[in-house]
Amino acid sequence: MRSLAALSLLLVFAACRSGGAGATGAGTAAKIVTPPEVTPAAVALGDSLFNNGGCMRCHGAKGVGAANGPVLADTQWDQLTTGSFEEIRAIIVSGVPKDKFKVASRPNAMPARGGRMNLNDTQITAVSAYVWTLSHK
Numbered sequence: 001m002r003s004l005a006a007l008s009l010l011l012v013f014a015a016c017r018s019g020g021a022g023a024t025g026a027g028t029a030a031k032i033v034t035p036p037e038v039t040p041a042a043v044a045l046g047d048s049l050f051n052n053g054g055c056m057r058c059h060g061a062k063g064v065g066a067a068n069g070p071v072l073a074d075t076q077w078d079q080l081t082t083g084s085f086e087e088i089r090a091i092i093v094s095g096v097p098k099d100k101f102k103v104a105s106r107p108n109a110m111p112a113r114g115g116r117m118n119l120n121d122t123q124i125t126a127v128s129a130y131v132w133t134l135s136h137k
């Protein structure tokens with residue numbers, strides 16, 4: 001009896017491993033996992049930096065988009081591929097030169113580190129956290 005129970009357990013386990021792998025992967029992709037950097041305090045600081053400072057000028061209030069910059073409050077990206085926190089952070093650090101634009105009619109390059117805002121690393125993380133929330137609701 002004991003060995004039969006053990007065998008059926010093993011079979012169930014094996015079935016889950018092989019058959020269940022795809023389903024598990026799909027579930028992970030659909031679920032939004034909040035990165036550890038996206039804390040309420042970081043988002044609040046990022047909100048004020050974004051919406052009082054230079055980002056809003058080009059991306060519109062709350063990232064709704066404007067003539068000078070793409071929408072950040074959806075999941076369609078011009079420059080990013082996945083919209084991950086790391087990608088968002090990297091592009092805020094580097095900016096986007098005009099020769100890399102997807103929409104060539106946009107008038108100005110996106111400045112590195114917010115240009116005149118000259119964001120330090122803490123501020124970069126905060127703005128990234130805020131921007132991440134715009135597309136992960």
Ligand code: HEC
Pocket residue numbers: 050054055056057058059068069070071072076077078079080088091092096100101102103104106108109110111113114115127128131
């Ligand atoms: C001078 C205008 C300007 C400013 C200021 C600016 N951006 Fe941008 N941003 C752009 C342009 C233009 C692009 C790329 C558009 C393209 O590829 O056609 C871009 C791209 C992005 C992207 C990638 C969007 C995508 O669809 O892939 C993110 C994220 C972003 N900016 C965040 C920010 C943040 C945060 C700030 C403030 C620290 C900021 N930007 C300041 C103009 C600006």
